[in-house]
Amino acid sequence: MIALRDFLPYLGKRVIGAIGVLIGAMLLVFFISYILNPNPAQLWAGPRAHPSTIAAVIARYHLNQPWYVQLYYFLQSYVTGNLGIDPQTGKSIISEMGFYFPNTLELVLVSMVMIAVLGVASGYFAGMHFGTKIDHAIRIFYLATWSSPYYLGGFLAILVFSSYIPLFPSSGMYSLTLASQPAHITGIYILDALISLNGPAFLSGLQHVFMPAAVLALLDFGLVARIMRSSILNSRWSTHVKAARAKGLAEGEVRRNHILRNALIDTNTIIAVTFGFLLSGTIVIEEIFSWPGIGAFTYSAIVSIDYPVLVPCVLLFTLGVIVANFIADVFYSLLDPRIALGEGGGAEG
Amino acid sequence: MSTGAASMRKLITSNSLSMFGLVTVSVFLVVTVAQVASSGAILPYNAYQPSFVQADLPPSLSHPFGTDLLGRDLLSRVIAALPIDVGIPLITVGLSAAIGIVLGTLAAFFRGWLDEVLMRLTDLFMAFPTMIMAMAIAATLGPSLVNVTFSMIIVWWPPYVRLVRGGVLAIATEDFVSISKALNSSFFYIVRKDAIPNVLPTILVYATFDVGSALLTLSTLGFLNVGIPPTAPELGMMVSNVGNNLFLFPYQIIIPAVIVAAIVAGFSFLGEGIRESLDVKLRPHILIRTKPAKELEMKTQ
Numbered sequence: 312m313i314a315l316r317d318f319l320p321y322l323g324k325r326v327i328g329a330i331g332v333l334i335g336a337m338l339l340v341f342f343i344s345y346i347l348n349p350n351p352a353q354l355w356a357g358p359r360a361h362p363s364t365i366a367a368v369i370a371r372y373h374l375n376q377p378w379y380v381q382l383y384y385f386l387q388s389y390v391t392g393n394l395g396i397d398p399q400t401g402k403s404i405i406s407e408m409g410f411y412f413p414n415t416l417e418l419v420l421v422s423m424v425m426i427a428v429l430g431v432a433s434g435y436f437a438g439m440h441f442g443t444k445i446d447h448a449i450r451i452f453y454l455a456t457w458s459s460p461y462y463l464g465g466f467l468a469i470l471v472f473s474s475y476i477p478l479f480p481s482s483g484m485y486s487l488t489l490a491s492q493p494a495h496i497t498g499i500y501i502l503d504a505l506i507s508l509n510g511p512a513f514l515s516g517l518q519h520v521f522m523p524a525a526v527l528a529l530l531d532f533g534l535v536a537r538i539m540r541s542s543i544l545n546s547r548w549s550t551h552v553k554a555a556r557a558k559g560l561a562e563g564e565v566r567r568n569h570i571l572r573n574a575l576i577d578t579n580t581i582i583a584v585t586f587g588f589l590l591s592g593t594i595v596i597e598e599i600f601s602w603p604g605i606g607a608f609t610y611s612a613i614v615s616i617d618y619p620v621l622v623p624c625v626l627l628f629t630l631g632v633i634v635a636n637f638i639a640d641v642f643y644s645l646l647d648p649r650i651a652l653g654e655g656g657g658a659e660g
Numbered sequence: 661m662s663t664g665a666a667s668m669r670k671l672i673t674s675n676s677l678s679m680f681g682l683v684t685v686s687v688f689l690v691v692t693v694a695q696v697a698s699s700g701a702i703l704p705y706n707a708y709q710p711s712f713v714q715a716d717l718p719p720s721l722s723h724p725f726g727t728d729l730l731g732r733d734l735l736s737r738v739i740a741a742l743p744i745d746v747g748i749p750l751i752t753v754g755l756s757a758a759i760g761i762v763l764g765t766l767a768a769f770f771r772g773w774l775d776e777v778l779m780r781l782t783d784l785f786m787a788f789p790t791m792i793m794a795m796a797i798a799a800t801l802g803p804s805l806v807n808v809t810f811s812m813i814i815v816w817w818p819p820y821v822r823l824v825r826g827g828v829l830a831i832a833t834e835d836f837v838s839i840s841k842a843l844n845s846s847f848f849y850i851v852r853k854d855a856i857p858n859v860l861p862t863i864l865v866y867a868t869f870d871v872g873s874a875l876l877t878l879s880t881l882g883f884l885n886v887g888i889p890p891t892a893p894e895l896g897m898m899v900s901n902v903g904n905n906l907f908l909f910p911y912q913i914i915i916p917a918v919i920v921a922a923i924v925a926g927f928s929f930l931g932e933g934i935r936e937s938l939d940v941k942l943r944p945h946i947l948i949r950t951k952p953a954k955e956l957e958m959k960t961q
Contacts, residue, residue: 335784347800354800450677454932458925460876462883462899463917466906474907591791595880609792613799613886621796628789636787 321644329637336629340622341385345378354616372619394623399611404620408605408627413498414484415597415604418527419589421501421520425528426535426589427582433532434539434578435571441544449536457533461592464526465599472522479522482601486515523600527592531585538581542574576646583639587632678933684926692742700740705733707740707893716909725915728898729905734912738919741893744805746923749874752812753867759813760820760863765851767821768828778821785818791877798887808887812874823866827859861938869931872924879920895920 348354352369360368369375373384388394394404437449456464473481484500485492493503493512501516546552547570555569556562593606601607605624612620672678694702705723710730719726725734763782767775797811831837837854845853879896882888888897898916906913 332783332787335780336787339784343797344800347797447676450932454677454928455921455925458872458876458928459921460879460883460896460917460924462880462896463914463921466899466910466913466917470906470910587789591789594791594795595883598884610795610884613792613795614884616799625788625792625796628792629787632787632789 318644322641325637325640329633332633333630336633337386337389337626338382340625340629341382344618344622345381348618351618389626395619397617397620399615399617399620404623407608407620408623410498411603411605411608412627414500414602415590415593415606417484417499417501417516417520418524418593418596418602418604419586420499421524422527422531422589423582423586425524426532426585429528429532430535430582431539431575431578434536435543435574437536438540438543438547438574439566439570441547446540450540453533453536456529457531459530461526461530461595462599464530465523465596468522468526469599480519481522484516484519484603485512486519489515523596523602527589527596531588531592534585534588535578535581539574539578542577543570546570546573576643579646580639580643583635583642586635590628590631672930672934672937675933675937677929678937681926681928681930681933684922685930688742688746688923688926691739692746695739696743703733703736703739705736707732707736708891716905716912718909719911726909726911728901728912729909734898734915737893737898738895738916741895741898741916744888744892745875745879745895745920748805748809748812748878749871751809752816752874752878753871755813756817756870757820757863757867759817760822760824761856761859763817764821764824764826764859765828765855768825768832769847769851769855775825779825782818782821785815786822788815790815791880794877795881795884795886798881801887803887803889805889805892808878808881811887812878816870816874819866819870820863823863824859827862828855831855831858865931865935865938867931868927868934870927872927872931875920875924875927 344351352365352372352374353360373381376384392405396402397404397407400407433449433453437446440446469481472478480486489512491509491512493500493507493509496503496506501513501520504510504513504516551573552565552569555565560569590606593602593604594610595606596602597604597607598610605627609621609624609628611617612624672682691702700707710732712731714727714731715729717723717727717731723733723735725738727733728737763778767778793815794811797814798808801807801811831854837850840850840854879894882894882896882898883900885897885900888894890897895916899913
């Protein structure tokens with residue numbers, strides 16, 4: 312463990328770095344959208360919009376102003392948290408994102424638990440059986456699922472487990488025919504059901520989330536399994552393991568405390584990083600499973616080139632990646648104190 | 661150079677993973693080149709012309725993959741899609757690697773403010789979710805193959821800059837580079853003779869793996885109908901066009917999707933196999949892995 316005195320400055324440095332990346336990302340998104348599309352009124356209003364509609368769009372989004380004035384309004388909207396109205400639905404964008412994001416969080420978090428279990432277990436077995444048939448079978452399996460597109464996994468799962476063997480529902484988040492729905496507390500359905508002790512709703516939520524989360528997990532656990540396997544290989548022949556055996560420790564103890572625990576340092580970090588991957592993956596999975604999440608919401612904004620919604624969504628995904636990387640860095644420094652104590656520390660290298 | 665090619669061949673063929681990948685990749689590359697070179701003459705049927713009397717035929721001898729809902733032969737559609745589905749990922753990865761080599765070498769050699777600016781910019785681009793950013797750019801630019809390639813490259817280059825910079829930094833302090841500098845070699849000479857040959861193997865392994873990832877992103881763009889023109893045959897798009905027919909005609913979805921998975925798997929297995937063979941730490945254990953496990957444990961202790 313690392314002393315708090317060494318850890319706090321490191322944490323502060325990382326927080327400032329993460330905020331810097333976020334601000335940079337906001338500026339970059341603004342400039343990319345400005346350069347790609349310097350005069351977006353026609354695009355936003357639609358190809359057959361009346362000139363008066365286009366004029367109204369220009370006035371509402373300050374499109375006739377020079378770029379620095381537009382940048383000012385852009386930054387101001389994020390500082391005040393007033394992102395405006397979704398032109399498609401007429402609702403407040405921030406409240407729409409607040410509705411959709413917890414649903415995606417439920418999907419991604421359940422999937423991350425599955426990835427952690429699958430990835431660590433399969434990577435450990437492959438590494439401990441290096442070069443044998445077990446190793447080959449596990450590697451071929453995770454390389455093959457890692458190579459499969461999300462739509463293949465999604466459609467196959469629906470075909471087999473909703474149509475041929477009707478075990479799981481193919482769409483939605485919960486059953487609409489339940490006697491009572493849990494109150495809206497966190498927005499994450501299964502968590503709300505658990506808090507309000509609503510058993511049937513909890514089971515229905517689990518049944519709905521299982522298939523999309525399992526598809527996401529199966530197609531992405533390869534990354535974790537691969538890192539786990541290679542860190543097992545790195546530690547199992549290292550000198551400290553030889554020393555532990557030379558001390559006469561039991562084989563089980565050597566494996567648990569000296570091989571597995573060391574390999575988990577790298578793997579923990581990667582599990583946090585998969586959060587970003589999974590967020591991107593939700594676009595396809597939410598489309599296929601009709602999951603009312605932020606991915607499907609973003610997709611509808613992309614298809615209709617609805618910039619007032621699209622830009623905050625892209626930034627929300629970016630924030631997700633930044634937070635995941637931040638947590639990974641902090642985890643890593645807690646587990647491996649050399650990182651925080653070393654000069655510079657953090658993302659370099 | 662011939663010894664390099666021979667050792668490369670030995671490297672690939674000695675590992676069953678990379679061997680499988682090599683065969684798969686070669687098959688798809690040969691068909692792609694044949695399709696481009698013959699400008700479509702190798703197709704068994706017309707891949708574009710609808711013929712409604714033949715709609716939704718299941719796989720048979722005359723149509724090995726069946727026909728789609730417009731009556732077009734799926735095998736012909738798949739082959740016609742290969743130049744897009746193999747070509748665009750190759751171009752994306754190739755140009756991204758080129759950008760990475762230029763910017764990464766500049767950052768590593770000149771350090772200072774140039775390094776700082778380039779690396780912060782790379783960090784920013786790395787923070788974006790690849791798929792969503794590519795989709796947003798492609799949708800803004802409008803559907804065309806050039807635009808979709810461009811939007812892929814915008815999100816694809818950052819890891820290469822980091823990779824090249826790291827590799828060049830690692831050799832910049834080596835004695836042979838310092839001596840070369842002391843001998844007054846020009847910047848380009850050092851880059852050409854020392855830097856690039858030393859980072860190239862790492863880049864090649866990563867890029868091989870990466871072509872598969874690029875195809876996954878590209879075909880997902882096609883699946884979501886973003887950026888790829890509706891008339892172009894693309895495997896992901898072929899899957900989405902029959903979305904409602906999933907339960908009636910599953911083969912129309914499964915076949916193009918499995919082809920995508922096969923191409924991606926080919927590149928991934930090839931990259932993974934080469935990486936393993938090059939791994940110096942694992943090499944002694946690979947060489948003695950044919951011996952019984954007990955003996956191996958003894959040997960390493």
